[in-house]
Amino acid sequence: MNNNLPADSIEAVTRGLASAGYIASQQIATAVYLAERIEKPILVEGPAGVGKTELAKALATWRGLKMIRMQCYEGLDEAKALYEWKYAKQLLYTQILKDKLGEVLGGADTLSAALDKLHDFGDVFFSKEFVEPRPLLQALEQAKGCVLLVDEIDKSDAEFESLLLEILSDYQVSIPELGTVAAVVKPVVILTSNGERDLSDALKRRCLHLHIGFPEQKLEERIVESRVPGISQSLRAQIVGFINQVRALDLKKLPSVSETIDWARVLVLLQSSELDHETVKDTLNVLLKYEADIETTMPQVTSFVAKAGRQGVFG
Amino acid sequence: MRQELHRFFRAARGAGVHVSPAESIDAMRAVADVGFANRAILRDTLLLTLAKSEDEKQALGNCFDLFFSQPEVKDDTAPEDTAESTAADSNAGDTPSGDAGAPSPELGELAQMLMARDRNAIAAALANAANAASLSDIRYFTQRGIFATRILEALGIARLRDDLDALNATNPSEAERLNAATEALRETVRDTVNQALLLYGREEAENLRHEILRNAPLARLERRQVEQMKALIRAIARRLRERYSKPRKRQRRGHLDTRKTLRRNAAWGGVPFLTSWKRRHRDRPKIVALCDVSGSVAQVSDFFLLLIHSLHEVVDDVRSFAFSGNLIEVSDILDNKPPEEAMREIMSKVGFGSSDYGGSFADFEKGFMASVTPKTTVIVLGDARTNNLDPRADILRTISERAKRLVWLNPEGRMAWGWGDSEMPRYSAFCSVVRQCATAKQLERAVSDIVAAYQ
Numbered sequence: 001m002n003n004n005l006p007a008d009s010i011e012a013v014t015r016g017l018a019s020a021g022y023i024a025s026q027q028i029a030t031a032v033y034l035a036e037r038i039e040k041p042i043l044v045e046g047p048a049g050v051g052k053t054e055l056a057k058a059l060a061t062w063r064g065l066k067m068i069r070m071q072c073y074e075g076l077d078e079a080k081a082l083y084e085w086k087y088a089k090q091l092l093y094t095q096i097l098k099d100k101l102g103e104v105l106g107g108a109d110t111l112s113a114a115l116d117k118l119h120d121f122g123d124v125f126f127s128k129e130f131v132e133p134r135p136l137l138q139a140l141e142q143a144k145g146c147v148l149l150v151d152e153i154d155k156s157d158a159e160f161e162s163l164l165l166e167i168l169s170d171y172q173v174s175i176p177e178l179g180t181v182a183a184v185v186k187p188v189v190i191l192t193s194n195g196e197r198d199l200s201d202a203l204k205r206r207c208l209h210l211h212i213g214f215p216e217q218k219l220e221e222r223i224v225e226s227r228v229p230g231i232s233q234s235l236r237a238q239i240v241g242f243i244n245q246v247r248a249l250d251l252k253k254l255p256s257v258s259e260t261i262d263w264a265r266v267l268v269l270l271q272s273s274e275l276d277h278e279t280v281k282d283t284l285n286v287l288l289k290y291e292a293d294i295e296t297t298m299p300q301v302t303s304f305v306a307k308a309g310r311q312g313v314f315g
Numbered sequence: 316m317r318q319e320l321h322r323f324f325r326a327a328r329g330a331g332v333h334v335s336p337a338e339s340i341d342a343m344r345a346v347a348d349v350g351f352a353n354r355a356i357l358r359d360t361l362l363l364t365l366a367k368s369e370d371e372k373q374a375l376g377n378c379f380d381l382f383f384s385q386p387e388v389k390d391d392t393a394p395e396d397t398a399e400s401t402a403a404d405s406n407a408g409d410t411p412s413g414d415a416g417a418p419s420p421e422l423g424e425l426a427q428m429l430m431a432r433d434r435n436a437i438a439a440a441l442a443n444a445a446n447a448a449s450l451s452d453i454r455y456f457t458q459r460g461i462f463a464t465r466i467l468e469a470l471g472i473a474r475l476r477d478d479l480d481a482l483n484a485t486n487p488s489e490a491e492r493l494n495a496a497t498e499a500l501r502e503t504v505r506d507t508v509n510q511a512l513l514l515y516g517r518e519e520a521e522n523l524r525h526e527i528l529r530n531a532p533l534a535r536l537e538r539r540q541v542e543q544m545k546a547l548i549r550a551i552a553r554r555l556r557e558r559y560s561k562p563r564k565r566q567r568r569g570h571l572d573t574r575k576t577l578r579r580n581a582a583w584g585g586v587p588f589l590t591s592w593k594r595r596h597r598d599r600p601k602i603v604a605l606c607d608v609s610g611s612v613a614q615v616s617d618f619f620l621l622l623i624h625s626l627h628e629v630v631d632d633v634r635s636f637a638f639s640g641n642l643i644e645v646s647d648i649l650d651n652k653p654p655e656e657a658m659r660e661i662m663s664k665v666g667f668g669s670s671d672y673g674g675s676f677a678d679f680e681k682g683f684m685a686s687v688t689p690k691t692t693v694i695v696l697g698d699a700r701t702n703n704l705d706p707r708a709d710i711l712r713t714i715s716e717r718a719k720r721l722v723w724l725n726p727e728g729r730m731a732w733g734w735g736d737s738e739m740p741r742y743s744a745f746c747s748v749v750r751q752c753a754t755a756k757q758l759e760r761a762v763s764d765i766v767a768a769y770q
Contacts, residue, residue, distance in 0.1 A: 010349070010356060030349070030359040037348045038341060045369070087588045198557055204367040205337060211369050 007033060022051070022058030023223045031210040032059060041168050041189035043153075043199070043207035049256035050212045051223075052192040056149040059188060066146045068187075070135040072156035078163060082173060084132045090125050126177040136167055137181065145185035153203075154196040161203050164191075168206040214256060217244055223257060228264040238275040239264055241308035243287070249300070251293040263287050277305045316351065317343070323361070323382055325451045329515035330378040332371045338364060354383065381514060422482075423474035429496040430489075437500070441507065444469035450511045454519040462508050467501065529756040533615045534726055544755065545654075548618055551759045552625040559629045559766045599631035600769045601690050603718075605679065607697030608661060609639035609670040615726045615752065617658050619696050622762055624649045629766055634686050637661050638675035639668035644683065670700060672738065673707035680710045687717045692765055696724045696752070699732070699739040706738040708745065715745040720768065724752035724761055 007013045014029040024032070032055075035042045044052045060067035070081060108114040133141060139148040150164065167173060171183040191207065193199060215223065220240045224231065239260065247254050255263075263286045272279050280301050288294045320343065324334045334342075342364040349360050358379050366372040428436045448465035475497060482490040528540065528547055536544055575591035604623055606616040616637070623633055637645045643665055648657045687693060693714055715721040723746045725732065725739060732739035743749045752761050 026355065027359045027363075030356055031363050034345050034348065034360060034363060038344045040341065087583065091583060091586075198368075201333075201367070205335060208341075208363045209367045209372075210363060211372060 007036065009033070016062040017055075017058050018226070020058040020061040021226055022054060022062075023219060023226055024055075025212075025215060025219055028055065028210065028212065031208055035188060035208055039186055041191060041207045042210050043191045043193065043204065044210045044212060045193045045195055046212035047214070047254065047256055048194055049258035050214065051257055052212060053149065053151055055212075056147055056190040056192075059190070060147040063147070063188075065144065065188075066142060067149060068135050068139045068142075068146050069149045069151060071151050072153050072160065074155060074157060076156050076160050079134070081134050081136050081160065081163065083134055083137045083175060085126070086130045086132050090130050093125070128178065131175070131178070136164075137173060139187045139189075140167070140171065140173065140181055140183040142187065143184055146187045148187045148189045150189065150191040152194060153191045154193040154199065158200065161200050165202055165206065168203070214247060214254070217241070220244075220257065220260060224260060224264050227261045228268060230268050231264055232273060235267065235273060235275065236264070238305075238308045239267065242275060242280070242304050245300075245304045245307060246287065246297060249296060251288065251296060252290045253288070253293065255287045259287050275305050275308055277302045280305055320346065322451055323379075324365075326382050326514040327365060327375055327378055329518050330374045331518045331521065332366055332375045332378070334365050378514070381510075423471060423478050425471040425475045426478040426482075426493060429475075429493060429500065432496075440470055441466070441503065445507060445511070450508065451515050453508065453511050454516045455523075456512060456516070456520070459505075459508050459512060462511070463501075463504050466504050466508070470500075470504075530754050532726075532753045533618050533755065533758070534611050534753065536614065544618065545621065547755055548622050548758075549625065551755065551762075552622055555626060555759070555763060555766060556629055558763075600629070600692060600766055601632045601688070602630055602634070602692050602694060602765070603683075603686055604633065604635045604694045604696065605642070605675070606635065606637050607639065607670055607672075607695075608637045608666045609668055612670075612696070612698050612726055613662070613666060615758075616696055618755070619724070619752075619758060620645075620649060620658075621654055622758060623694075626762075626766070634683070636679065636683065637665050638678070639665050639670045640674065641665065641671070642675040642678035642682075669702050670697070671704050672697070672699065672701045673705040673710075676707045676710040676714075680713065684713070684717070687714055689717070689719055691718050692720045692722060692768070693718045694722045694724060694765065695742075695746075696726075698725055698727045698737065699723075699742055700736050701738050703736050706741055708738070708741050711742055712745045715747075720747040720765075721745060722747060722761070722765060723749045724758075725749065726753045727751070728753070 007016060010026070010029050010033045013033045014024055014026070017024045017029065017032070031042050034040070044055065046052055056069075057067060059065075105114045105117055108117055131137075135148070139146055153161070153164075168189065171186045172180050174180045214220075217240055220243075221236050224236050224240065243255055243260050243263075263283065266283050266286050267275075267279065270279065270283070281298065284294055284297060284301070288297060321339075324339050324342070327334050342361055345360045345364050346357065349356050351357060358376065361379060362372050362375055366375040422430065425440070428440065444466045447469040448462055450462055450466065453459075453462055475493075479490060479493055479497070482493060525547070528543055531540065531544075533544070570593040572591040572593045576587050576589070577585055579589050579591055580587050602623065604620070606620060607613075608616050620635055620637075623630070623635065626633075633646065634644065635646050635649060636642050645657075645661050648660050651657075652660065695711075711721070723739075723742060727737070727739075728751060731737060732743075739749075748764075750757070750761055752758055
């Protein structure tokens with residue numbers, strides 16, 4: 001597969017992602033396809049654990065590109081995201097070059113002549129050599145292109161969002177001392193958000209907006225199939241059926257795909273071939289992360305298991 | 316097809332999705348890439364490029380289905396209606412329609428189309444007429460008549476009427492046929508206009524309804540409005556949360572934090588490469604709310620408590636008290652029970668008595684005065700109608716002296732303050748802010764100002 005060309009159809013994207021172990025719904029595949037075609041970042045929103053970050057990883061694996069990840073948090077700023085001057089190196093060089101000063105200024109008799117000579121050297125200290133590229137700048141400098149993942153953008157401050165805008169729309173950054181650095185190859189940018197706060201319209205406008213929700217039953221079964229190889233078909237159907245029923249309850253944190261996969265792994269490890277309510281009760285803590293949620297679900301387990309069992313047989 | 320997309324953008328705006336020109340350009344590019352062949356993919360594409368939140372996706376999805384399931388004025392609906400009626404009456408007079416194969420040349424264009432039952436031509440003419448009448452500008456249901464008239468005029472209804480008169484004189488049976496066809500045409504036009512209203516006018520209608528609801532007096536809501544109002548209050552709470560949930564660290568520009576700067580630059584021998592600036596930290600609001608739940612004020616208190624207790628992310632600490640004859644703390648009830656149940660319980664405990672402000676204030680002073688600190692905003696919600704009992708304004712004065720702010724929200728209009736048994740003037744002397752709070756809009760303003768005072 002030619003890595004530098006965008007995929008020529010949506011099916012090709014689905015196949016490609018599947019080869020990297022990511023089962024994509026049509027909407028996701030369309031988003032990736034369009035992102036490459038019209039060169040726009042994707043903003044992925046959805047509950048935790050539905051595979052937002054995983055999408056970027058799978059995309060990078062499939063394309064054979066480097067993935068550069070930028071984890072956002074409160075207080076993240078330019079110096080940590082974009083670039084920083086290597087102060088220590090600058091300082092060190094000035095110290096070392098002190099001795100050379102005499103040679104450089106050797107011929108100059110007057111002060112103004114010495115200044116003129118110095119001006120030629122002044123810019124040396126604010127050159128590419130002394131810039132420490134942080135993830136965003138790194139992403140632009142990759143010769144083969146890359147997948148830039150800006151994770152949990154909703155955790156960062158509003159100011160950081162504005163900082164991103166230039167990269168998102170034009171794939172370039174402006175460094176006051178150096179000028180504008182444009183991308184060598186435009187990276188594929190994926191931003192993820194858990195919707196902790198509303199992002200600004202300016203940011204949203206520059207992105208394709210993809211919402212990943214909980215997958216449909218069929219799709220989730222396929223995801224489990226690809227992620228947990230040793231699992232029997234009937235157990236898979238039962239697990240997914242059970243989880244779908246749990247999701248209908250009023251819980252603090254609904255189990256998402258990552259929990260489904262973890263649970264499936266646990267059940268395979270425990271070598272259970274059928275879902276029975278004893279095992280479920282013992283392993284419910286893998287699925288639910290709050291005490292209150294477990295308490296809510298516990299009384300329902302038996303009926304859910306029975307229902308999921310029927311689904312496993314007939315559907 | 317580009318035309319069609321532009322109309323869809325307009326419909327999307329009608330459905331409440333903000334489609335900026337830049338976004339529409341993106342959508343155009345994307346659609347050019349995926350093509351129109353697969354409707355599911357087209358739908359995904361438009362959803363990806365235009366909608367920017369989950370609500371918008373929902374709205375846009377519905378809009379898409381409405382828009383493309385019934386091609387707006389073209390192929391299906393329009394001609395079918397026409398065709399049915401013409402077919403129905405052509406059964407009655409089969410022979411005349413035989414000679415009508417070549418309609419008399421002096422008939423107008425529209426009449427000829429109708430007589431020849433040319434579906435596609437009629438549909439196309441209708442689409443053109445709808446464009447000419449700029450049907451996509453329709454906003455309110457009251458505009459239906461005028462748009463229908465405009466479309467019919469653009470179709471050439473005047474000429475059709477002349478033709479009808481002429482035909483009546485010469486060929487009555489033909490005239491009858493044309494008449495029936497004309498009626499069918501009118502009906503089609505009405506349907507077209509109705510659908511357009513559904514597509515393009517929804518947002519305006521919704522806004523209008525919201526605006527009315529926001530300004531409706533909370534105390535006199537009809538039963539069916541209560542549910543809508545609760546939804547509105549939740550929306551207000553969400554808005555306030557979004558605006559105020561992050562405690563803003565405001566930089567005090569120009570105030571260098573010397574100690575922090577020295578520490579940070581220890582690695583470079585104290586040469587200050589990196590500077591630290593002093594920041595001012597802001598408290599989150601602490602609120603003590605005293606709500607009158609007697610008679611007429613009860614409903615307003617209900618909404619107020621609902622609002623204040625859905626602001627957890629914004630407000631650090633809320634203690635709520637309800638009173639009419641006496642006062643009890645209700646924070647736990649409100650925090651642990653669903654809203655309806657909580658309100659019912661509160662009402663059964665203290666509600667619907669005749670209010671005794673003095674007694675309730677005394678209860679508060681006895682039991683809960685310690686909850687008022689210099690960081691607290693105390694909110695009293697009530698009409699200050701004391702039933703001519705002792706108002707105990709001295710307690711209010713003590714509260715006001717202890718608290719950061721004392722806000723009084725009164726559901727009654729300013730005109731009524733001080734009339735009859737209202738003690739508002741005496742109380743308001745001790746309040747930092749006194750405002751009327753009878754509608755959702757005023758409620759939002761009041762709570763927003765209280766929270767903003769801490770920012």
